[in-house]
Amino acid sequence: MPTEAQPATPLREFTQRLSSTPRGARLARRLTRYHLDGWGIPYDSELSDSVEAIVAELAANAVTHGRVPGRDFELRLTCHAHTLRVEVSDTLAERRPPQEPERPAPEGESGRGLVIVAALAKEWGVVGREVGKTVWAEVTAPGR
Structure with missing residues (x-):
């Protein structure tokens, strides 16, 4: 009897609205650290710190720039092979981040979130969805 081929590295996934x-943005950061640790990426490791920073920035943007009253945002983390992907989805399609984040003025008090994401991620982008948009970022997960 033939058996189905199994992926070399199992897909790990976590999704939460x-x-x-x-408060929701803070919870997204805490849940990220918790699940990464459960996947073998320990607290305070460089990878955990980087992914937490990405989630912090994308979640903050979702609640600040993508908020629709009464609507949640969604956090999705996936890990497959050597790639860890973060997706943060909100319900406001009209406000999309720029494809190339602009460096803020040194004295500016905001505008650094996507610059941080671009610096930490190997790739990032924005995709539309039926309601709203998803901002995603991928990082390399060495040894995964």
Whole structure:
């Protein structure tokens, strides 16, 4: 009897809807660290720190720039082979981030989120969805 081929590295996935509030953004960061640790990426490792920073920036953008009252945002983490992917989806399609983040003025108090994401991720982008948009970022997960 033939058997189906199994992927070399199992896909790990976590998805959670969170309130579009600062509290929801904080919870997204904490859940990210918790699940990465469960996947063998320990707290305070360089990879965990980088992914947490990406989630922090994307979640903050979702609750600040993509918030629709009464609608949640969604966090999705996947890990397959050597790639860890972060997706943050909100319900406001009209406000899409620029494809190339602009460097803010040194004295500016905001505008650094996507610059941080671009620096930490090997790739990032934005895709539309039926309601809203998803901002995603991928990082290399060495030894995964």
